[in-house]
Amino acid sequence: MKDSAPRIWRMRNNLYRIRYSKCKACGASFYPARASCIRCSSRDVEVRVSLGLGTLVEYTVLYQVPARMQDNAPMVIGVVRLDEGFELYGVIVDADIKDLRKGMRVEAVLRRLRVDGSSGLITYGIKFRPVIGAAHGEGSGRG
């Protein structure tokens, strides 16, 4: 199956960055970005890019994955709560399954999402990994 170049190109803004909406009327943050607030319906919302720091809320480990993702098995899928105040699903990488725990600090990183054979396109996008270093990633407005 060929990955479509136009499709990847159209999606790149949403693949490469976590774009969310912030409501200026009630302060709610929500993902994915949309034109009206999911809480108060105000249309006074702006699209922002997350700094990518957050906390692992829940996770599950997938041992059976699609054939084309076999190299990535087992895959960890988690719910991450970003510091900006919204949640999303994501792939968790660079964590030993036995070290995973709810509440661990994670950050969004660019990784290969899909590779189309040996001659097709490589699709890059956001995954999450545990933060590096003691001081980094405390949610103190770094970045």
Place this chain on the structure above:
Amino acid sequence: MSAKPQAGIMGWGAYIPLYRLRASEIARIWGYDDSVVKSLWIEEKAVGGVDEDTITIGWEASRYALMRAKIDPGEVGAVFVGTESKPYAVKPSATIIAEALGIPPQKLASDLEFACRAASEAMRISVGLIASGMIKASLVIGADTAQASPGDVLEFTASSGGAAFVIGDPSNSVAIIEDSYSYITDTPDFWRREGFPYPEHGEAFTGEPAYFSHIMNAVKGLLDKSGLRISDFDYVIFHQPNGKFPLQVGSKLGVPREKILPGIVTPYVGNTYNGSALLGLARVLDMAKPGSRILLAPFGSGAGSDAFSILVLDRIEERRALAPTVDEMIKRKSYIPYGEYVKVRRKIVKA
């Protein structure tokens, strides 16, 4: 000083993948004697994960460099990726990294190839672009997932990692690039032909006429041009294909070991090629006091070397904690066996 400060390092960032392969594991698989490992001074090497490549490594290092530079991505007028392990033979890595970092279209962007010194040349190009007023800031990335034929002695050291630097306005920099000098010849010490996955090297030829001659000529050229002496430098960082070569070239140039050791990372993470000397620079910037002077001399096969004189400024103290340090990344590690290494580095050919 022969040259006025024209550009500086505004921010620096490093990235070393989580996984490590021990040199002793490679020796065990291929039947090498332990003395080979000792002669190279290599303990273990970093291995990129299955979903990592030069683009993802470059992106990680760049993100940390931009955090420390404290500039808006919109101010970056050039993105250069020095690498010899481009994910695409044709299609720039620089455009993907730039787009993912939110750097707008009004920019220069390209991948440069000169074995391990392409990113070093990108630093000199950036100084020129900034000094001429063409751009305000440049993002220079040195990143590789270095290839080595299984069982080749190169496999002990060829590793994955990278470093990135925002070069720009000296008045908003953590260090000034005071002067630089390049020395380049046609020397066939190491090469990889188009379409072939692994490089070839001229065995003993890689030492004297290549690594040692070019670095020594570049350093001597810089000293002559600038009027500086080795004793004016607090830290000296050389390209480090293994742990031993930088100490040997240092001894030929009369550099005390204690000025070289802080910039040595290869024994712990392997040779990250374009990231090699630049990870050493990142580690030194993690610790250097304001007023320190750094001599940086990367080397690339083919062959060439650049020497830079870099003066650390007061501002460095406030930028350091804005991103993880090289040592934090060296300490973050997970050992894998040889079998997992050949899988994640895509050395298994599937039907």
